[in-house]
Amino acid sequence: xxxxxxxxxxxxxxxxxxxxxxxxxxxxxxxxxxxxxxxxxxxxxxxxxxxxxxxxxxxxxxxxxxxxxxxxxxxxxxxxxxxxxxxxxxxxxxxxxxxxxxxxxxxxxxxxxxxxxxxxxxxxxxxxx
Amino acid sequence: xxxxxxxxxxxxxxxxxxxxxxxxxxxxxxxxxxxxxxxxxxxxxxxxxxxxxxxxxxxxxxxxxxxxxxxxxxxxxxxxxxxxxxxxxxxxxxxxxxxxxxxxxxxxxxxxxxxxxxxxxxxxxxxxxxxxxxxxxxxxxxxxxxxxxxxxxxxxxxxxxxxxxxxxxxxxxxxxxxxxxxxxxxxxxxxxxxxxxxxxxxxxxxxxxxxxxxxxxxxxxxxxxxxxxxxxxxxxxxxxxxxxxxxxxxxxxxxxxxxxxxxxxxxxxxxxxxxxxxxxxxxxxxxxxxxxxxxxxxxxxxxxxxxxxxxxxxxxxxxxxxxxxxxxxxxxxxxxxxxxxxxxxxxxxxxxxxxxxxxxxxxxxxxxxxxxxxxxxx
Ligand SMILES: [Zn+2]
Ligand SMILES: [Zn+2]
Ligand SMILES: [Zn+2]
Numbered sequence: 246x247x248x249x250x251x252x253x254x255x256x257x258x259x260x261x262x263x264x265x266x267x268x269x270x271x272x273x274x275x276x277x278x279x280x281x282x283x284x285x286x287x288x289x290x291x292x293x294x295x296x297x298x299x300x301x302x303x304x305x306x307x308x309x310x311x312x313x314x315x316x317x318x319x320x321x322x323x324x325x326x327x328x329x330x331x332x333x334x335x336x337x338x339x340x341x342x343x344x345x346x347x348x349x350x351x352x353x354x355x356x357x358x359x360x361x362x363x364x365x366x367x368x369x370x371x372x373x374x
Numbered sequence: 375x376x377x378x379x380x381x382x383x384x385x386x387x388x389x390x391x392x393x394x395x396x397x398x399x400x401x402x403x404x405x406x407x408x409x410x411x412x413x414x415x416x417x418x419x420x421x422x423x424x425x426x427x428x429x430x431x432x433x434x435x436x437x438x439x440x441x442x443x444x445x446x447x448x449x450x451x452x453x454x455x456x457x458x459x460x461x462x463x464x465x466x467x468x469x470x471x472x473x474x475x476x477x478x479x480x481x482x483x484x485x486x487x488x489x490x491x492x493x494x495x496x497x498x499x500x501x502x503x504x505x506x507x508x509x510x511x512x513x514x515x516x517x518x519x520x521x522x523x524x525x526x527x528x529x530x531x532x533x534x535x536x537x538x539x540x541x542x543x544x545x546x547x548x549x550x551x552x553x554x555x556x557x558x559x560x561x562x563x564x565x566x567x568x569x570x571x572x573x574x575x576x577x578x579x580x581x582x583x584x585x586x587x588x589x590x591x592x593x594x595x596x597x598x599x600x601x602x603x604x605x606x607x608x609x610x611x612x613x614x615x616x617x618x619x620x621x622x623x624x625x626x627x628x629x630x631x632x633x634x635x636x637x638x639x640x641x642x643x644x645x646x647x648x649x650x651x652x653x654x655x656x657x658x659x660x661x662x663x664x665x666x667x668x669x670x671x672x673x674x675x676x677x678x679x680x681x682x683x684x685x686x687x688x689x690x691x692x693x694x695x696x697x698x699x700x701x702x703x704x705x706x707x708x709x710x711x712x713x714x715x716x717x718x719x720x721x722x723x724x725x726x727x728x729x730x731x732x733x734x735x736x737x738x739x740x741x742x743x744x745x746x747x748x749x750x751x752x
Contacts, residue, residue, distance in 0.1 A: 338656035370598060
């Protein structure tokens, strides 16, 4: 009786451990990315051009898209005038986005999925020249 | 790694020009998906074609590149010296910069131009407001406040560039105005009802009746491509033998990769109106990239009816600069500054000075106001 109870609690705790681990995996999916800001956009994030960041994916999704990254950047990196960087849920027209040196218009823009160690570049073309 | 990248976006997209390499850019002009190497080729070839088909230069021409340290003029200086060498244009190229005297700000972009001078091996000439007019922009702002000073900025810069060009004894000045800039200007001129400027602003060469013509080799070049050009440079240089024949230019990739240009928005001018026009153009471009070329085309096709009065060209009695009035705009502004009446010549005449209304309108108070600068571009 006692024995069976302990085994069931053991089973129970290992189940919850698995659940906790799974939970940890999905909530704290950490992705290391290099973000580069140029053409004046760096002025919005502490005048720093290159940011090595760890982006946590929060909503239980197993992947990170550009859409997620943009809202993360807006919350965590942009210190002032967010309207210079974003318009609606995407970048402001005139901001060029390159994912691993490739125009994001070729990879699906907001739906582009990101992977570990990707390099994402944002350049504003709105400043004079 | 390459495989990993190709997985994205539903498979490998090959360049539609060479069909060999992975596409990495969508051209706004044609919507073609092309690779870096092909991008370089078409970007430079198109500018070469524009130069040839519009006969922008003649062999032996001395040409000053208006260099602000910004992206457009930086890329223009590089591409023009490359084409000059590759296609034996026989041009003598110079960098020409204007120092407005804005402390702690212009200094940085002038530094960029100084680096460009070394990188491209082009002689550099800097003319300053202080030396030409006796006033630096900082001093002007101290005198009149931050509100109207961009009128000075715009008028003085334009003339400073011409004076610098005269000192260099060049035959032509080229500026980095791109297709987006020109579309924006067309739109602004429509919004202001400035028909005279509307078609003129689309001309690839202007001021042929004046002392030194100006031209815009980037007239049909999209800003997006100008921004991306230096960015792809290092990749092309390292991944292929594309740069196997290094030009005699002492040019460092590292600088270019770092986008060695300075964002040159004039700190004295947020110029909201121009900003809105710019944003509108960019919104249109996102929906239909061709819109930019179409707006330019609309401007070109505008014919000026005979009833629209065009100002007659003459020269300024005071300094000899080209002017449709007795005094050129810079001289009117300077006169105001020197007499301690800096508002003279700015904006439209007010109701209170009705007697002078005609003269003021005539002499171009309106257009001075219009020529505010949004950027430190020329
Ligand atoms: Zn290709
Ligand atoms: Zn200004
Ligand atoms: Zn004058």
